[in-house]
Amino acid sequence: xxxxxxxxxxxxxxxxxxxxxxxxxxxxxxxxxxxxxxxxxxxxxxxxxxxxxxxxxxxxxxxxxxxxxxxxxxxxxxxxxxxxxxxxxxxxxxxxxxxxxxxxxxxxxxxxxxxxxxxxxxxxxxxxxxxxxxxxxxxxxxxxxxxxxxxxxxxxxxxxxxxxxxxxxxxxxxxxxxxxxxxxxxxxxxxxxxxxxxxxxxxxxxxxxxxxxxxxxxxxxxxxxxxxxxxxxxxxxxxxxxxxxxxxxxxxxxxxxxxxxxxxxxxxxxxxxxxxxxxxxxxxxxxxxxxxxxxxxxxxxxxxxxxxxxxxxxxxxxxxxxxxxxxxxxxxxxxxxxxxxxxxxxxxx
Amino acid sequence: xxxxxxxxxxxxxxxxxxxxxxxxxxxxxxxxxxxxxxxxxxxxxxxxxxxxxxxxxxxxxxxxxxxxxxxxxxxxxxxxxxxxxxxxxxxxxxxxxxxxxxxxxxxxxxxxxxxxxxxxxxxxxxxxxxxxxxxxxxxxxxxxxxxxxxxxxxxxxxxxxxxxxxxxxxxxxxxxxxxxxxxxxxxxxxxxxxxxxxxxxxxxxxxxxxxxxxxxxxxxxxxxxxxxxxxxxxxxxxxxxxxxxxxxxxxxxxxxxxxxxxxxxxxxxxxxxxxxxxxxxxxxxxxxxxxxxxxxxxxxxxxxxxxxxxxxxxxxxxxxxxxxxxxxxxxxxxxxxxxxxxxxxxxxx
Numbered sequence: 001x002x003x004x005x006x007x008x009x010x011x012x013x014x015x016x017x018x019x020x021x022x023x024x025x026x027x028x029x030x031x032x033x034x035x036x037x038x039x040x041x042x043x044x045x046x047x048x049x050x051x052x053x054x055x056x057x058x059x060x061x062x063x064x065x066x067x068x069x070x071x072x073x074x075x076x077x078x079x080x081x082x083x084x085x086x087x088x089x090x091x092x093x094x095x096x097x098x099x100x101x102x103x104x105x106x107x108x109x110x111x112x113x114x115x116x117x118x119x120x121x122x123x124x125x126x127x128x129x130x131x132x133x134x135x136x137x138x139x140x141x142x143x144x145x146x147x148x149x150x151x152x153x154x155x156x157x158x159x160x161x162x163x164x165x166x167x168x169x170x171x172x173x174x175x176x177x178x179x180x181x182x183x184x185x186x187x188x189x190x191x192x193x194x195x196x197x198x199x200x201x202x203x204x205x206x207x208x209x210x211x212x213x214x215x216x217x218x219x220x221x222x223x224x225x226x227x228x229x230x231x232x233x234x235x236x237x238x239x240x241x242x243x244x245x246x247x248x249x250x251x252x253x254x255x256x257x258x259x260x261x262x263x264x265x266x267x268x269x270x271x272x273x274x275x276x277x278x279x280x281x282x283x284x285x286x287x288x289x290x291x292x293x294x295x296x297x298x299x300x301x302x303x304x305x306x307x308x309x310x311x312x313x314x315x316x317x318x319x320x321x322x323x324x325x326x327x328x329x330x331x332x333x334x335x336x337x338x339x340x341x342x343x344x345x346x347x348x349x
Numbered sequence: 350x351x352x353x354x355x356x357x358x359x360x361x362x363x364x365x366x367x368x369x370x371x372x373x374x375x376x377x378x379x380x381x382x383x384x385x386x387x388x389x390x391x392x393x394x395x396x397x398x399x400x401x402x403x404x405x406x407x408x409x410x411x412x413x414x415x416x417x418x419x420x421x422x423x424x425x426x427x428x429x430x431x432x433x434x435x436x437x438x439x440x441x442x443x444x445x446x447x448x449x450x451x452x453x454x455x456x457x458x459x460x461x462x463x464x465x466x467x468x469x470x471x472x473x474x475x476x477x478x479x480x481x482x483x484x485x486x487x488x489x490x491x492x493x494x495x496x497x498x499x500x501x502x503x504x505x506x507x508x509x510x511x512x513x514x515x516x517x518x519x520x521x522x523x524x525x526x527x528x529x530x531x532x533x534x535x536x537x538x539x540x541x542x543x544x545x546x547x548x549x550x551x552x553x554x555x556x557x558x559x560x561x562x563x564x565x566x567x568x569x570x571x572x573x574x575x576x577x578x579x580x581x582x583x584x585x586x587x588x589x590x591x592x593x594x595x596x597x598x599x600x601x602x603x604x605x606x607x608x609x610x611x612x613x614x615x616x617x618x619x620x621x622x623x624x625x626x627x628x629x630x631x632x633x634x635x636x637x638x639x640x641x642x643x644x645x646x647x648x649x650x651x652x653x654x655x656x657x658x659x660x661x662x663x664x665x666x667x668x669x670x671x672x673x674x675x676x677x678x679x680x681x682x683x684x685x686x687x688x689x690x691x692x693x694x695x696x697x698x
Binding site: 037038039040041099103106107125126127129130131132133134136137138140141144145151152153155156159160162163164166167169170171173174194 | 386387388389390448452455456474475476478479480481482483485486487489490493494500501502504505508509511512513515516518519520522523
């Protein structure tokens with residue numbers, strides 16, 4: 001259940017097949033909703049999802065891995081619901097996720113997303129910003145208009161989750177401007193929980209809501225998604241330092257070159273070790289060359305940041321499973337959720 | 350009922366007292382909700398609403414005229430509902446309105462709002478953008494969580510309205526980049542309906558929803574608000590050209606100096622008159638000095654743009670009243686709505 005665990009062929013196929021099936025079911029719903037957007041907003045959204053090129057001509061479409069909608073459907077199934085009734089909820093979560101991507105790319109000034117220029121670089125900040133707003137509103141409307149008895153509670157929950165995502169994104173930006181010792185590990189964990197864990201938790205909670213689950217089960221599913229989400233972020237941060245450039249498509253140590261205060265880095269900085277002090281000195285330099293990046297990666301490792309993140313990821317996954325078992329005592333019924341959680345914490349890019 | 354109608358003391362007091370009463374009832378609800386926002390997002394929102402200075406110290410608070418929440422409460426009353434049950438809906442509409450202000454100020458690059466530096470100039474674009482997102486989510490959550498039986502329908506309607514506001518804002522931006530003859534009057538009216546009319550219509554519709562009104566009445570109230578909103582925009586555009594600088598706080602002809610394609614301007618450009626051609630030539634110049642601005646205002650007037658806008662505003666107000674009478678045949682029950690509509694189309698700044 002940790003990043004070092006080896007996948008079996010069967011498990012790997014399981015999660016991949018699950019994601020494929022999710023895309024097959026959710027994408028048509030998602031696409032028809034996005035196509036309902038007015039005028040130029042539609043164009044930005046269609047481009048962002050990969051369904052159109054910048055000039056409006058049709059594109060192959062690569063809407064992302066569909067982990068969040070897969071969690072909605074898997075959670076509904078794990079709690080005895082019919083996943084087909086939760087397809088709109090799954091589409092709404094994916095819309096909300098893509099709203100955050102559109103706005104985060106503006107806020108972070110990121111030039112590429114899924115191997116293509118980001119929407120704001122193609123259409124300008126105003127159009128990308130407004131398209132993101134419309135996608136958030138669309139996500140909420142989709143839930144609020146759904147005839148399912150849980151739809152109002154789901155809509156309120158998604159809106160509450162978005163506020164948490166915003167707080168996480170805001171904290172992430174604020175951390176960038178602080179010095180190497182001015183971000184505590186607790187703050188960093190809280191930020192990652194808000195920015196990554198909250199939406200994975202919300203996806204699982206929405207699935208439970210749509211299965212007609214009770215309050216305690218819904219909260220347990222939410223906690224499962226949050227813990228798995230934090231494990232996912234820890235692995236993602238490890239990949240940002242030690243990921244294989246051939247697989248990540250980014251240069252080795254990209255996060256270090258960008259002075260990112262990722263979880264392993266903050267753990268190293270907070271370690272009180274000589275290696276942590278070395279890292280702080282390196283992060284104090286405006287630019288790190290390749291040797292500097294290798295030196296920084298080495299310092300994170302020697303300061304215990306790598307081990308801490310791996311242990312923490314394993315611990316979070318254990319907690320996730322524990323939370324899940326509160327709602328689904330016989331975990332064999334939750335095989336899909338476990339396969340998805342394992343998939344996101346095992347990925348190497 | 351037109352901009353040239355003279356107010357009586359009683360009417361004037363009516364609308365002003367109504368807005369005061371609305372602020373007294375809605376502001377505490379609004380403020381306690383905004384105060385619930387996490388961390389730095391709360392700070393941006395508190396500043397935007399005028400409850401805090403940039404340094405976080407308490408400020409006198411000047412949250413705007415409260416026209417939209419007043420419309421929610423007045424519509425609820427006009428349809429026989431208890432306005433007190435609609436206070437959260439009124440607060441939600443005001444939150445949604447302020448979300449658009451936060452994002453519009455970024456998109457338009459506006460430096461001041463209500464006589465103070467805009468939030469993005471104080472806190473930076475990332476924080477202002479994310480705070481706007483959170484305010485939209487908060488507005489929707491407020492409705493979705495409300496125990497009132499109409500709350501889910503209200504939440505879906507508000508979300509749908511936000512999509513329309515986004516389309517209007519996007520069209521407004523797109524018009525800026527087009528030549529003097531490349532925006533038709535129909536496009537301009539559609540943009541103003543989406544950008545200004547939609548939320549006023551939504552406010553009235555939400556009041557009707559909360560009063561337990563039927564589908565036809567809700568749509569009639571929405572149409573009333575939209576027509577009144579368009580009248581409001583027409584008057585606003587006239588003030589942008591001929592408003593008294595002492596009252597508007599902006600130099601005379603500010604909209605002309607900014608080459609804004611406001612409704613009277615587009616009507617003049619589309620008039621096929623010699624004066625319209627003069628105006629097109631003036632708008633073709635990168636900069637207009639004071640004499641140029643006066644010349645342009647004169648050209649709009651000679652091309653019939655001023656008369657058209659005044660007639661159109663009166664016509665829209667007549668249509669608004671007609672729509673209202675479909676839902677409230679005895680208009681004496683709709684005195685508050687009429688007073689508010691008259692107020693927004695009479696204002697001189």
